[in-house]
Amino acid sequence: MANEQAGEHGGGSTGMPDPxxxxxxxxxxxxxxxxxxxxxxxxxLFMVLAVITASAFLLMSTSGRSLVPGxxxxxxxxxxxxxxxxxxxxxGTAGMKYFPFVFSLFIFILACNMLGMIPYTFTVTSHxxxxxALAAVVFIGVTIIGFARHGIGxxxxxxxxxxxxxxxxxxxxxxxxxxxxxxxxxxxRLFANMMAGHTMLKVFGAFVVGLGAxxxxxxxxxxxxxxGLEILVAFLQAYVxxxxxxxxxxxxxxxxx
Amino acid sequence: xxxxxxxxxxxxxxxxxxxxxxxxxxQWLGTKPILLLIFIAIGLAAGVRNVIRxxxxxxxxxxxxxxxxxxxxxxxxxxxxxxxxxxxx
Numbered sequence: 001m002a003n004e005q006a007g008e009h010g011g012g013s014t015g016m017p018d019p020x021x022x023x024x025x026x027x028x029x030x031x032x033x034x035x036x037x038x039x040x041x042x043x044x045l046f047m048v049l050a051v052i053t054a055s056a057f058l059l060m061s062t063s064g065r066s067l068v069p070g071x072x073x074x075x076x077x078x079x080x081x082x083x084x085x086x087x088x089x090x091x092g093t094a095g096m097k098y099f100p101f102v103f104s105l106f107i108f109i110l111a112c113n114m115l116g117m118i119p120y121t122f123t124v125t126s127h128x129x130x131x132x133a134l135a136a137v138v139f140i141g142v143t144i145i146g147f148a149r150h151g152i153g154x155x156x157x158x159x160x161x162x163x164x165x166x167x168x169x170x171x172x173x174x175x176x177x178x179x180x181x182x183x184x185x186x187x188x189r190l191f192a193n194m195m196a197g198h199t200m201l202k203v204f205g206a207f208v209v210g211l212g213a214x215x216x217x218x219x220x221x222x223x224x225x226x227x228g229l230e231i232l233v234a235f236l237q238a239y240v241x242x243x244x245x246x247x248x249x250x251x252x253x254x255x256x257x
Numbered sequence: 258x259x260x261x262x263x264x265x266x267x268x269x270x271x272x273x274x275x276x277x278x279x280x281x282x283x284q285w286l287g288t289k290p291i292l293l294l295i296f297i298a299i300g301l302a303a304g305v306r307n308v309i310r311x312x313x314x315x316x317x318x319x320x321x322x323x324x325x326x327x328x329x330x331x332x333x334x335x336x337x338x339x340x341x342x343x344x345x346x
Contacts, residue, residue: 170299173299174299174302174303174306175303175306177271177274177275177278177296177299177300177303178271178303178304178306178307178310180274180278181267181270181271181274181303181304181307184270184273184274185263185266185267185269185270185271185307188266188269188270189262189263189266192262192266193259193262236259237259240259240263247314
């Protein structure tokens, strides 16, 4: 499967395209800053495209600002309402301060996931380093918010109440590890879903070509259904990322006490 | 939707974090396998803790059909998670 030579051209001696070929990072503009490889890659390109797409869509749809919204404007309003309700329900009104961040995060991940659904594009969120960077921003940000709001008292978050003193040290360690798990589970969830889905699509696409006009219809039918499912997953994972950000914000703002 | 996968990553990530911490503490303190083993166990415990938390969120999402009292979860402003603490003992 990990045939290097076959991977180079997405095909080759094995006759089967490499399903992992789509995740390859290519340098578009090689660039080195202070010895660090900061090349503009296809991943960077699609992140920029996601930002441009999302900004263009929101700017265009809100430029009219009619009282009775048109098609575009109502989609933008739905997105706004969706995230605003999510923040309000999960964090409460105190969390509306952080609404712009959650909204940007949701729209950015959604745009990345959806751009990845277009054939021949690159799915940024199928790389663990991208999702981990996003999760680390959420994790560090939420921790800072917690300490800024509660001061050193935020450490009480790790101390469960009503526990015998003998068990307390063990439980505090468990709580701290459970807290440190957040960025990892948050990033792995998004990355694994996107990567697995896109690999599946490629594998079944290869089945269609491999089985030809005779037997290729069954995997083709499956692929049509699976593409629909992937679009759902692309939306769902953006939603899950945003809602977990809300839950973590809620923990930081109203500590479990 | 996706709850099973969410919980699976919760457990796996916690074990990974516990193992990593144990590994580096061992390297640092020179107590080769002991802390690693202890922290794998603690990581697993933290993973189960995560799953319990995720389950509460899931129960709140899905409503009453999971048989869990979700009143305290639907209104995060109320600040009363006493129920949560009793279960922990």
